[in-house]
Amino acid sequence: MSCGTGTEDPVDVPPPVPAAPVVALEPAADPAAVARGQALIDRFECVRCHDIPGREPASLEKHCVRCHQDILRGAFPAPPETLREWQGHITHLTDVPALRGLERLRRGWLAAWLRAPHDLRPGLNSTMPRLSLGTDEAADLAAALIPEPELAAPAPGDPARGRELLGDKSCTLCHRFTGVANIAPAPKLPVPLDEAQLQRGLAQAPDLRFTRERMRPAALVAWLLDPPRHKPGTPMPTIPLTDADARAIAAYISDATLEPLPTPKPVARLPILERQVRWPEVEAKVFKKTCWHCHSDPDYARGDGGPGNSGGFGFAPRRLDLASYPGIASGSVGDDGKRRSVFAPLPDGTPRIIAHMLARHLEVEGGAPEQRGMPLGLTPVPLADIQLVDTWIAQGRPQ
Amino acid sequence: MSRLALVLSLAVTGAVVGMPSVADACGNSVRRVVDRTQEYVQKAELLLAKGQYKKAISTVRDAFGDRAIASHQGGSGLVLHGRAQRILALAVARSGGDIPIGMDLGGAAQSRKDAAIAWAGLALRLQGGVAPTPAQTAELAEALSRQASGRAEAYGLLKELGDGDLIPNAQGWALLAELSKQRGDVEGSKKAAERCRQIGAPGVQCDVAEQA
Numbered sequence: 001m002s003c004g005t006g007t008e009d010p011v012d013v014p015p016p017v018p019a020a021p022v023v024a025l026e027p028a029a030d031p032a033a034v035a036r037g038q039a040l041i042d043r044f045e046c047v048r049c050h051d052i053p054g055r056e057p058a059s060l061e062k063h064c065v066r067c068h069q070d071i072l073r074g075a076f077p078a079p080p081e082t083l084r085e086w087q088g089h090i091t092h093l094t095d096v097p098a099l100r101g102l103e104r105l106r107r108g109w110l111a112a113w114l115r116a117p118h119d120l121r122p123g124l125n126s127t128m129p130r131l132s133l134g135t136d137e138a139a140d141l142a143a144a145l146i147p148e149p150e151l152a153a154p155a156p157g158d159p160a161r162g163r164e165l166l167g168d169k170s171c172t173l174c175h176r177f178t179g180v181a182n183i184a185p186a187p188k189l190p191v192p193l194d195e196a197q198l199q200r201g202l203a204q205a206p207d208l209r210f211t212r213e214r215m216r217p218a219a220l221v222a223w224l225l226d227p228p229r230h231k232p233g234t235p236m237p238t239i240p241l242t243d244a245d246a247r248a249i250a251a252y253i254s255d256a257t258l259e260p261l262p263t264p265k266p267v268a269r270l271p272i273l274e275r276q277v278r279w280p281e282v283e284a285k286v287f288k289k290t291c292w293h294c295h296s297d298p299d300y301a302r303g304d305g306g307p308g309n310s311g312g313f314g315f316a317p318r319r320l321d322l323a324s325y326p327g328i329a330s331g332s333v334g335d336d337g338k339r340r341s342v343f344a345p346l347p348d349g350t351p352r353i354i355a356h357m358l359a360r361h362l363e364v365e366g367g368a369p370e371q372r373g374m375p376l377g378l379t380p381v382p383l384a385d386i387q388l389v390d391t392w393i394a395q396g397r398p399q
Numbered sequence: 400m401s402r403l404a405l406v407l408s409l410a411v412t413g414a415v416v417g418m419p420s421v422a423d424a425c426g427n428s429v430r431r432v433v434d435r436t437q438e439y440v441q442k443a444e445l446l447l448a449k450g451q452y453k454k455a456i457s458t459v460r461d462a463f464g465d466r467a468i469a470s471h472q473g474g475s476g477l478v479l480h481g482r483a484q485r486i487l488a489l490a491v492a493r494s495g496g497d498i499p500i501g502m503d504l505g506g507a508a509q510s511r512k513d514a515a516i517a518w519a520g521l522a523l524r525l526q527g528g529v530a531p532t533p534a535q536t537a538e539l540a541e542a543l544s545r546q547a548s549g550r551a552e553a554y555g556l557l558k559e560l561g562d563g564d565l566i567p568n569a570q571g572w573a574l575l576a577e578l579s580k581q582r583g584d585v586e587g588s589k590k591a592a593e594r595c596r597q598i599g600a601p602g603v604q605c606d607v608a609e610q611a
Contacts, residue, residue: 278599299478319532326567330533339533341564396597399569 026107026150026216029143037144040137044314051098061302064093092126092290092378095203101231103148104219111135111142113214116368117377120210122176123203129377130363131314153217157244162252169239171249174205179258191237200235212254220250264365267358269350270387277392279325279399285385287322290375295322308376325399343393346371351393357386436462440479443486450602452490453498459483465501468518470525481526485538488519492542493570516545533560537571544574554578561591569600573607580607 041052048058049065060067068090070076074083102110115138117128133141166172166183173185193201211220219230224246227236241249291308298305300323304312311317320342321327331341342353350358352371360373360380375381381389392398439462446455459467467483487500496512496519499505505515520542527535540556543549557575560566566575572595579588588607595605 299482303478321532326534326537329565329567331563331565339563339565344564396594398597398599 025152028149029107029147031147033140033143034147035144037140037142040141041144044131044133044141045312046099048313049093049096051100053100061304065096068092068094095124095200096126097121097204098231098233099145100233102145104216104223104230105146105214106150106216107142107146109214110146111138114138114141118366119364120206120214121204122207123205125379127364127377129313130368130372133314150216151218154221154243154247156255157247157249157251159248159252159255161245162248162250163256165241165245165249166252169241171239174201174236175208176205177208177253177256179209179261180256189237190239193237197235197237201237204235208253209258217250217254220253221246224249261366264362264367267361267365267383269354269358269390270383272394273387273391275391276395276398277388279392279397282385282389282392283325286381286389287328290378290381292323294376295320295327297321297323297327308374313376329397343397351390354386354390354393357381357389436476436479440482440486444482447486447490447493450493452494455486455490456498456500459486460501468500468502468504484522485526488522488542489538491515491519492538492545495545513546516542520546520549533565534567536560537567541570541574544578550578550581554582558587561594566594569595569598569603569605572598573603573605576605577607 041047041055045058045062046052047055048062051057057063057066060070067076071078071083071086071090072094074087076083076086078086114128114131115133115135117130119127163180163183166175166177168186170185170187170189172183173189177183206214215223221243223230224241225243226238227234228238292306294306295308296305298310304310305319305321307313307315308318308320308322310319318332319339320332321330328342331339334340340352343351345351346355353374355371356374357380359369359371360375360378361383362369363373364380373380439458443455443458446452446458463480463483467480467487471477471480490498491500491505496505496515497507499511500515503511503514504518505511520539523535523539523542527539531539536556537560540553543556544553553574557566557571557578560571561575566572572591576588576591576595579585579591592605592607595603
C-alpha cells in the first residue's frame with residue numbers, strides 16, 4: 001500500500017486519485033460478483049469479528065470481539081475474581097469497525113487492501129488479518145460489501161481553509177494525519193461527548209492519510225456533514241459544518257502534499273543468548289500470552305482448537321497446538337497434509353516459527369512477507385521475546 | 400486372556416454415564432471454572448506428568464470408577480472421558496502394569512500386567528484414530544514397547560517421528576534411544592539420547608542401560 005511496501009509486495013494498488021471530477025466513477029457492482037462475494041463472507045467467517053447488516057452475528061463461543069467485550073463489561077458468566085483476572089489480560093480484539101455504510105469506500109481500494117491490509121486505525125492494536133485471499137476473491141468480497149455505484153463529487157473547496165478547520169473543530173484530537181505538518185486541535189470539542197464516546201472515538205478514528213485512497217470523494221463530503229446518516233452507530237460524532245466547510249476539509253484531506261512514510265525499519269533476528277532458556281519462560285512470555293488463543297488443543301476447547309489449529313477465517317486446519325510442550329513439539333500440518341516440525345529451518349536458516357513471528361513485524365512495517373505474520377493481525381511479539389524463543393530452539397528446546 | 404477379551408468387548412458395548420461437558424472459551428481459558436470431574440482429570444494429568452502413577456490412577460478412579468476403562472458411550476463428556484482413559488493407559492505403560500486399575504487389569508501377577516498393558520495399547524490406538532497427532536503416536540509407542548510383540552512397531556513409529564524432529568517429549572526420545580540400541584543402531588541411539596538430554600526433563604533417564 002502507500003506505506004512503503006517492499007518490491008516483493010505482490011499486490012497492485014491503484015495510485016492515489018486526486019479529488020478532481022475527471023476520474024471515472026465506479027459503476028454498480030456486477031451482480032454475479034456480489035453473489036460470489038456473499039458466499040465468501042460466510043466462508044471467511046467475517047462475522048466472527050464484524051457486524052454486517054443482514055447477517056447473523058457469530059455465536060458467542062465463536063465471536064472474537066463480542067466475548068472479549070462481554071468480559072470487559074463484566075457481563076460474562078464467570079466468578080468475579082476470574083473475570084477480574086481475565087479483564088487484566090485482554091487487550092486485543094476489543095473493538096472493530098462495523099461493516100456498515102461501506103458504499104462510502106472505493107471498491108478498488110477495498111479489493112487491494114483486503115489482500116495486504118495495513119493498519120488504518122492507530123488507536124486499535126488489532127488489524128484486519130491477512131487472510132488467504134486470491135485477487136478474484138478479494139474483488140468479489142469488495143463487490144458484495146460495496147455493490148452501490150459511486151456518485152459524482154461536488155465542486156472542490158479551499159484546502160487552506162480545510163487545514164484550519166481540522167484544528168479549529170478539534171478533528172485532530174481523535175484523528176492522526178500522518179504525512180502533513182502537525183495540526184494542533186482546539187482544546188474543546190465543538191460537541192459534548194461523554195467519556196465512553198470519546199474513548200471509542202479515539203480508538204476507532206482512522207489515520208486521515210489513507211482517506212484519499214479509501215473514500216469516494218462525494219461520500220467524503222457527505223460523511224463530514226453527517227456521519228451517522230451514512231453509518232448508523234458510528235463513533236464519529238456529528239460536528240456542525242457548513243457545506244463549504246465540508247468541501248474545504250475534503251479538499252485538504254484529498255490534496256495536501258504528503259511526506260513519504262518513513263522507510264520501513266529492517267527487522268532483524270537478535271543474536272542467540274548465552275544463558276539457558278527453558279520452556280516455562282517462553283510459554284509464559286509468548287505462547288500462553290497470545291498464541292494459544294488461536295492454537296490450542298481441541299480436546300481442551302470443546303473440539304475447536306481455534307483458527308490456527310482446527311481452522312477458521314477461511315484457513316484449513318494446521319493442527320498447531322501452542323498450548324503445551326508436547327503440542328508445540330508435534331508440529332503443524334503442511335500444505336501437503338503431512339506433519340512438519342515448526343522448528344525446522346527454512347531455506348534461509350530461520351526456524352519456521354521464528355520466521356512467522358518476524359513476518360508480523362514486517363507486515364506492520366508495511367510489507368507482505370511470504371510467511372503469514374503471527375500472531376495473526378495482532379501486536380507483534382517483541383523482538384527480545386522472539387530472541388528468547390530462538391535461543392530456546394537453538395538449545396534443543398529444554399523443557 | 401479371557402479377562403482381556405471381556406474388557407475389549409466392554410470397550411465396544413460398555414455403557415458410560417454422560418459427563419457434564421467442559422465449558423470453554425477461546426482455547427483453554429474458561430475450562431478451569433466449570434466442572435468437578437474436570438478438576439480430577441486435570442489433577443491426575445499433573446500426577447502422571449510427575450511420575451506418580453499410583454496417585455494418578457486413584458484420582459481417575461475417584462471420578463470415573465471402571466467407566467474410564469470402557470469406551471465412551473455417546474453423549475457429552477467424550478473429551479473428558481478420553482483424557483481420563485489416556486491417563487490410565489499411560490500410567491499402566493509407564494509403571495509396567497504393576498498397579499491395579501480396575502476390572503482385574505494390572506497387579507502383581509504377570510497375567511494381570513500383560514492384560515493391562517495390552518489394554519493400554521488398544522486404548523491409545525483407538526484414541527489416535529486414523530490421523531493421530533505425534534503426541535498420540537509417541538504415547539502409543541510407549542505402550543507397545545512394553546510388550547515383546549510390540550517393540551518393532553514402536554520403533555517404526557518413533558523412528559519416523561524422530562526423523563521429522565516430531566517426538567513430543569523426552570520420554571519418547573529416551574525410548575527411541577533404547578529401541579535403536581536393541582536393534583544395533585548405535586548412532587541412532589546416541590542421537591536420540593542426546594535429544595533427550597537437551598530437553599532435560601526431570602526424572603527421565605536418557606542414558607541407555609549397558610545391556611543388549
